[in-house]
Amino acid sequence: MTLLELLIALALAGVIFLGIFHVSTIAGKQIHVYIERYNAYSQIGYALDDMALRMPSASKIKTPFTQSGALETIHAMRFIGASDPYHVVPYEGDTDYRYRVRNGAGEDGALVLEVMDGSNIEKAEILVEGKFRPRVSFIRHGEQHDAEPDFMTVVIEVFCDKSKAIGLPEKLVKAEGIRFWFVDVVQPQ
Amino acid sequence: MKNAKGLSLIEILVVLIITGLIAACVSAAVIGGYYMLKQAEHKSRAMSITHVKLQEYLSHSFDNLQPGQESGNESNISNAFVETQDNTYFNWTVFIDQDKTMGANRVPYKNVTVETKYSEVDPQGKAVNTRTIRLSNVVPYPLIHILSRKSQAPFPDGKYEAPRTDLRYYPGMKEEEYNWAGILDGAKVLDFNYAVPKDLIIMYNLAISYDTDHPPDPDETVMTRCRIDNGGTEGIITRTPIRSQVFINNILQVGNVGAGPHTVHIEWCHESDNAGVKVWLRAYDVTVVAVEYKDNP
Numbered sequence: 001m002t003l004l005e006l007l008i009a010l011a012l013a014g015v016i017f018l019g020i021f022h023v024s025t026i027a028g029k030q031i032h033v034y035i036e037r038y039n040a041y042s043q044i045g046y047a048l049d050d051m052a053l054r055m056p057s058a059s060k061i062k063t064p065f066t067q068s069g070a071l072e073t074i075h076a077m078r079f080i081g082a083s084d085p086y087h088v089v090p091y092e093g094d095t096d097y098r099y100r101v102r103n104g105a106g107e108d109g110a111l112v113l114e115v116m117d118g119s120n121i122e123k124a125e126i127l128v129e130g131k132f133r134p135r136v137s138f139i140r141h142g143e144q145h146d147a148e149p150d151f152m153t154v155v156i157e158v159f160c161d162k163s164k165a166i167g168l169p170e171k172l173v174k175a176e177g178i179r180f181w182f183v184d185v186v187q188p189q
Numbered sequence: 190m191k192n193a194k195g196l197s198l199i200e201i202l203v204v205l206i207i208t209g210l211i212a213a214c215v216s217a218a219v220i221g222g223y224y225m226l227k228q229a230e231h232k233s234r235a236m237s238i239t240h241v242k243l244q245e246y247l248s249h250s251f252d253n254l255q256p257g258q259e260s261g262n263e264s265n266i267s268n269a270f271v272e273t274q275d276n277t278y279f280n281w282t283v284f285i286d287q288d289k290t291m292g293a294n295r296v297p298y299k300n301v302t303v304e305t306k307y308s309e310v311d312p313q314g315k316a317v318n319t320r321t322i323r324l325s326n327v328v329p330y331p332l333i334h335i336l337s338r339k340s341q342a343p344f345p346d347g348k349y350e351a352p353r354t355d356l357r358y359y360p361g362m363k364e365e366e367y368n369w370a371g372i373l374d375g376a377k378v379l380d381f382n383y384a385v386p387k388d389l390i391i392m393y394n395l396a397i398s399y400d401t402d403h404p405p406d407p408d409e410t411v412m413t414r415c416r417i418d419n420g421g422t423e424g425i426i427t428r429t430p431i432r433s434q435v436f437i438n439n440i441l442q443v444g445n446v447g448a449g450p451h452t453v454h455i456e457w458c459h460e461s462d463n464a465g466v467k468v469w470l471r472a473y474d475v476t477v478v479a480v481e482y483k484d485n486p
Contacts, residue, residue: 005198005201008198009196009198009205012201012202012205013201016208019209019212019216020215023212023216023219026219027218027219030219030222030223034226041233137267137269141245147245148249148253150248153241153245153266153267155266155269157269166223167223168227169273171269171273172230173267173269173273174233174234174237175237175238175241175267175269175270177240177241177245177248178244179244179247179248
């Protein structure tokens with residue numbers, strides 16, 4: 001092998017190995033981002049399923065929409081619902097539930113389901129982790145959209161910070177349409 | 190030098206080509222994985238939009254769902270969908286049509302179908318396929334209907350007067366001896382038109398008054414009855430002493446009332462041989478609970 005041949009071989013090998021390194025780095029990042037996005041979607045799906053399960057048995061809305069005819073969005077929902085959503089008995093074993101994002105001072109930013117006792121939080125379950133910076137919107141479309149008064153749309157947005165590294169949008173969104181049982185979610189003050 | 194052991198240029202090139210091929214496959218998998226992820230996310234997004242719209246339309250009552258179609262895009266659901274748009278756009282269409290079940294009763298239902306269409310792009314950014322997510326469900330004809338009518342304010346004395354029959358009641362009294370008339374000016378108090386045969390529970394309450402200058406005898410009564418269309422008396426005829434009971438209540442059941450328009454008549458008559466005694470209607474309310482008739486309950 002001549003020196004020239006050796007140099008050509010080294011240069012080509014360098015380029016190929018650089019390519020392999022680059023591709024494997026991207027693949028590694030991709031796998032990491034995919035897992036993170038899958039995790040985020042699973043958590044959003046879990047949160048929406050939880051809401052779709054508990055809210056139809058709501059017997060009283062404690063954080064109501066206030067504008068009967070208009071499009072209105074609120075970011076926390078407190079209601080009296082069945083303690084066991086699989087066994088709904090009106091006004092028996094009721095529980096005070098609250099969905100909110102813990103975004104107060106010193107809080108972790110997670111979307112949680114809280115069981116309330118007056119102003120005390122008895123129990124809290126994390127539905128979407130704070131690292132995804134979740135936002136929840138309970139939207140009532142109002143009468144101009146011909147929406148029924150017991151219907152609302154819940155939209156959950158989260159952020160996957162690493163997604164931008166592989167050219168995917170950071171924000172993930174999922175929505176669910178939810179109906180209440182016998183409660184009009186609009187209670188004008 | 191010619192006999193020295195080592196790799197020839199050809200061997201190195203072969204190794205490099207093989208390595209290059211492997212790298213190309215890996216990068217194809219990486220790029221392919223990216224687009225497969227995008228496809229899965231688009232499908233999930235389309236499903237989310239479709240499901241929200243389906244739930245929204247299923248929340249409408251049977252009568253509020255008008256056959257036809259309506260369409261829109263993801264911005265109608267939330268601005269969050271607009272903020273996260275890539276170059277794929279989602280358009281939903283809701284189709285509502287009415288149909289009937291098979292069988293004797295032919296129960297109507299409304300079929301709600303939501304379609305969300307979006308165009309998928311290939312790695313070069315060209316739209317290649319229009320994808321459609323379609324979900325359907327039905328809103329059935331209600332099993333129970335409730336109809337109600339009542340007087341808005343007490344009627345003034347003399348507005349609606351009970352027709353008088355000279356005969357005092359006796360068992361086996363003939364139809365023409367009662368002198369029945371509707372409690373209001375027209376014969377009917379309310380009408381209904383259901384798409385399927387119904388079993389009815391009819392409840393009515395009447396409040397009456399009389400001319401205190403010419404009070405009825407203590408044993409004078411007012412009789413009431415209910416009829417559907419021009420049929421015979423349904424349930425029982427009430428016979429209520431006027432002076433001691435100025436409220437009259439009756440509950441009756443009517444089975445298997447056919448589909449189509451019908452009228453409910455509440456009629457009354459006042460048994461008195463004294464023409465000076467007047468009995469008037471003060472107020473009324475009528476409630477009809479109509480439950481779907483079943484051949485084999």
